[in-house]
Amino acid sequence: MSFQITDIPRILPELMLLLLGLMVLGSDVLTRWGRGPQAQLERAREAGQLTAIGLGLIFIVGLVQSRFLFTVPDPSGGPLDVLLTLGRNLQAGGPGGSPILGAFATDEFTMVARLTFIGAAFLTTLLAMGYRLTANPGEFYGLLIFSTLGMSIMAAATEFILAYLALELSSISLYVLAGYFRESERSPEAGLKYFLFGSLSSAIFLYGISLVYGFVASENQKAGGTPIVATLFSEVGRFATGDAASSPLLILGMLFVIAGLGYKISVVPFHTWAPDVYQGAPPPVTAFLSTASKAAGFLLLYRLLTTAFPGAVGTPRLEEFSGWTSVLAILALVTVIVGNLAALPQTNARRLLAYSSIGHAGFLLLAALIWSSTSPADRAFGTAALIYYLIVYTLTNLGSFGVLAVLTNALGSDDLGAMQGLWQRNMVLTLMMTILILSLAGIPPLAGFWAKFFVFMAGYQAGAVPLVTIAVIMTVVSLYYYLRFLKAMWILPAPETTPFKTPPVANAAIIVSTVLVVLLGLLPNLIWGTISTAASVAAR
């Protein structure tokens, strides 16, 4: 197990992200910009364009590499041979092979995750380009890219130290991004809160890792070996079987790991930072934070739990509390209830969506519960449901937070009251928001419906019937606050009726995500097949 030169194409997208981040930073810092507002605008535009083009390229590279769309044929002596050879070499680094150094898996799971994050970052960049950025745009976009890099590695990591480093890379970038609007009141507060809370979680996470280390070392010693330090997930998984799986040391470590990652996915009771930060951070950052960041947390948690603690899987049935599926079941229960209920009295649109996204985290947890089944098909279904939900949720929330970003920019407020009579002022935006909100509420035939359907199905098959029942009831509750958006936009009288324009780039991002939401709702099989492949790999 050593790093080989052929491993480089396998991490090519990550390397490209790194390079792009440095380029964006460098081109901004090394250029001598004028002081005037025009120059500042130009500066922001340039950084944004470079980021968008770069991310788009990396997305394409990742897509080709993943072999999801097509397999490049062998060079056959034609004029396109150079391209074909390039493509072959790229796809040689595609899904498959054992993890690099045991720590970095490049399976379909990673590929799907990578594409999701890069796509989300791309759309976020478009949103940010339509938003007024005041200072240091290179910093902003650079941090966005580094954060994406961190997330990519998070989803690929199969080793504790790498996972932790990736987590920190993505989180620290996001702390800065959340506090990016230094002159605003809420933004620095959001950044600071996020940072404090993140540090606490990191500490807990590290504590958990060290407990797991201790567990492995002592188990190895018990078996007659030396007290080694095993940091790979799979090695931990090898020890954590049978009776050893219920060792208090391991359970404690596992709980701390879950809690440490729980903040990233903002499940109750580790969610408390989310509403404040979502409301305070710059709107495009909120969009990114609530989607890619959360998805990365989920994927890491999922991979970690399933490979490091397969022996402690337990059962999601609450009456026989055991293993991590029980923990997730409890967290899911509390999360769907608190997330959806707390959303009811909110008056700020972003805060409302923050609580809604907490509720969604609860729904997402349902998909993981099915791991308690031993059948690979069941597990694959659960994994597929999770990934599908994550992708759909990422698209929908990016779109809806994007709309809120546009509104904040144009109206200077993101209260629900400011959205009244929106249809008179910007019909396209209202229509998009309506579709996105309906998808969030899970109304067929939009993608959100299938996402919910699949996770409920997975939860039901896992045997967590009461939990699924409560989740379904909470879906009904959620309809109430989602409909408040529609009521505000369509029914309530507009305080003023002057139309306003959506910045074209932001509009593009919103329309792309909306169209995808509709498309994936009408044809869920479009990505379900790919996801199922990824899921069955992950479920092995």
Added chain:
Amino acid sequence: MNWIIWLIPAFPLFGFVINALAVRRERDAGILASVMVGLSFAATIVAMVLLEGSPADAKRLTWTLWEWISAGDFRVAFGLLFDPLTAVMALLITGVGGLIHVYSIGYMHGDVRPVRFFAFMNLFVFAMLMLVMADNLLLLFLGWEGVGLCSFLLIGHYFDRRSVPPGINPSDAAVKAFVANRIGDAAMLAALFAIFANFGTLSFYDNPQLGISGYLDQAVAIAGDTIDLGAFGQLPLIAGITLLMLVAVTGKSAQFPLYTWLPDAMAGPTPVSALIHAATMVTSGVYLIVRNHTLFDQLTSAAPWVLVIGVMTAFIGATAAVAQLDIKRVLAYSTISQLGYMVAAVGMGAYVAGMYHLLTHGLFKALLFLAAGSVIHGIGGHQDMRRMGGLRDDLPTTFRLYVVGALALSGIFPLAGFWSKDEIIAHAWFDARSPLAAIILILTSAITAFYMGRQIGMIFFGRPRDPAMHGHESGATMRWPMIVLAGGAVIGGLINFPGLHWLNSYLRPVLQEPEVVYTLGMGVLATITTLLSAGAGYLGWKIYARDLEPRIRIGKEDPAFRYLGDLWRGMEFGWGLDWLYQRVVVRPYRAASVFLSQVVDREGIDGVLVDGTARGLVRLARGLRLLQSGYVRMYALMFLAGVIILITFFALRG
């Protein structure tokens, strides 16, 4: 070539679809609708020619489009059937229907929504054809509901008006018709269930194509079966089914006691009244009985409910028609009365006579309605006969046609009504041996002539009572259909002329009814009836055109009210059935509805359950909001508390 029969309903359906989706102009809609019905008529003729060529022991064309429903034992074909009985019905529907469509082009000119009108007329023709062409009861029921729906839609044609003459709210009238029909339909469904439960099929005859057996051939086999009604004893199975069907008939064919919707149905445009509420839809009950005659055959002698209902309806309808002041309401009650004749005929087992009267009545009642429409159209939309008077000079053609229709309806020799009506009366007297029924029917015939005489007297004779009114004759598109129908009303009796009895022979493969042997007694009876009718008709004319004419005033009581008083009032209000329903059914029902909606639903379910839950959740949500204080220390505390709680769980349970 059997496939040609599905073209018959396909044309009107096509016309409906095109009219509903594509056509925007009044003229196009009218022409398209008329042409489609005309094509359907042509297809019917072709099918009849084909039917002639089929073997004598199997006079039946069938065509199964697909297997409609197949669920275990429950198999229903989407199959069409064309036998002599269907043929005469289809001929009436498409023939008279086509004429009425042409007439409507003129009548509906300048209407607010003519395209809707023609689309629904075509839909009606389609549904009616499905009703008579279905090869099983379920498909028949589809048509049965379809015609009900079209009737509802067309009665409510002026749904945006609060009131149309004579003071009916069109949407109320439409709902009333629908609800009254619904009662019959519920019984019809129950009959369907009973038939399927006992025969295991809903097909009329064997369907060799799909291997579905028919229930009509098995009717005799289960004649002795009974239904256990628990405390109410035993009911013969056949009696149960036929009774349910009879209820269905009283709804659809406007028989006592469900007929009250038909007079109000006159709120629709006059062509609708002519086609749906006189010539075709209301006769579907008669068709249903004739189609299921093998079931009813088991019944007639023991339990003459059908006859009783028919005779009662005939008499009540005729008396009520006498006292009406609205030109169309007279004809509506007259239709009820004539339907009573038909039902009475089929109730006696005189199926051919019933069908005979159905056909001739379809001709002359359509003529009368169209002529009434011509009058209404000619004088600018008035329907109150007190406003008319002396119109024979302004509307000469209409006057003559009206007289022809009235004479045919009154059963005056030698017009169509005479032959068909007297056959029923003769059957009642000689074959059914029910002199009481016969006498009531003869009396009814006289009353019929009386109210027709009264109507002609009031409309066309006397002085013009409204000086502001100037009538004008209708255009050619309206005149010619009436002239054709008038020809039918004159010579329509030929189709079953004594001695020729074409209809009897034609329907024999279906009905197996022997030819009527005509005796001298019959001739005497017919002569008496005709003389009585002629006298009553003259009396009606003389009273209203001469003797009491000066006392008819716009907006005042009918002069006869002075002499008959409350009896007249009873006739005027259709013997108070509406009044009774209003008090016994409608008002308590409304009160219960209000209670359920205001108290149970709004206060109970909505207030306590729904709003209560919502309020509870909102209160809970406010509590949760307090936890979100904004202080990081508080958040950290919750975080750690969460971890500790999780650990505690494990410590306690694990």
